[in-house]
Amino acid sequence: MLAAMPPPAVSPQPTGESSVRARGDACPGSLRLHHADDGALARVRVPGGVVTAGQADVLGELALRLGEGDIHLTSRGNAQLRALAADCGAELALRLGESGLLPSPRHERVRNLVASPLSGLDGRGCGDVGPWLAQLDALLCGSERAAGLSGRFLFALDDGRGDVDALGADLTLLARDDGGALLRIGTAATALSVPGAHAARAALLAAEAFLDAAPDAGTWRVAELPGGAEALLDAVVRALGRAGIDAAHVAAPARPSTAAAPEPGIxxxxxxxxxxxxxxxxxxxxxxxxxxxxxxxxxxxGDGTLRLTPWRGVVVPGVLPGRAAALLDALGSAALVTGPRSPWEGVGACIGRPGCAKSLSDVRELAAAAVGPVGALPVYWSGCARRCGHPHGRWVDVVATPEGHEVSVVHGDSRGAPVAVAAGPDALATAVAAARG
Structure with a gap:
């Protein structure tokens, strides 16, 4: 099963805009705080979304004592603390380090690993990616070279069901029925078949090969390399060969068009x-x-852990079947979504106003007002054109503009004609419902 890394000893989508790249990667972390309109923001990397109950207690304590009290889940299964005091950095780092949530300060922003959240829990998939998760996180934290990765670079560990494969990671490990793994490099048409025992090592070597191939520090993602993913493939094969890892070229499987979240329930x-x-x-x-x-x-x-999902949900593993229904009812009584066909299904939003100075709208209030019958497509509300945290695949894009809002359907790299809505919340809700189908 997915497992959290044991606490080691602690030491005391790209925009392409030159103005952004000139100042370097500003992706926030738990040591580099982002200063928003509602205070400082810390993004705590949680590889695979796995936290122990004790680590969750620490996050909750820090959110209450240093910030607004809530935990904000991200589209990479991480946790954000908001409205933090500007001078809380030292205490935050100390408590995170003591809990095992900050195993390597030099690598805290590069531990971007998503994993199939139901791996090992429902009998689906080709294998449990938990061992790969623990191994890859440890290898990343032990590699001085890997510390140079951008905070945007993403690893995905998919157990074969295709859920996190659909998230468009830079490097994806896909479990195979024979116990091996496919290493997908960006959007390359060819993947590499590697032994399962060396899958995590292969992913690290591929990341280090990316750093060697990057022309400058402003190249954050595989897609930004000159020649793209295909140009990196041969360099990765050579790196694996030097490490004694057998790798065979195979046709990369089709990437799912939609990233399917775990259904709420038992x-x-x-x-x-x-x-x-x-x-x-x-x-x-x-x-x-x-x-x-x-x-x-x-x-x-449960088994003492929580799994935060890239769809901003939570999984509690290890529950006795006879107790599951009562426990789920208790979570539902706390206003969490515990069953299918919830009006909140597929609805997401950035922080919007008043938390973000760049936002043109209180998109969370508007999203809540527009919640209604479940639509065929997920919908994401953005307070500005940056669209922070938006989903992947096919989805309805609602973005605030100086004149109101625009609603369009996005499918991969293509976007339908936007519908401009300048009227009030009712007209906007109607337009969103129509787009969702």
Missing amino acids: VTGGRSGTAALSVGVPLGRVTAAQWRLLSDTARRA
């Missing part, structure tokens, strides 16, 4: 005989009370 089918609880979080914002309930449920009734 999850069964894992080898352990236990169940898991999958819940959604409206707009990815977990209140202090909800977070405490999730942590307590994991500690007292």
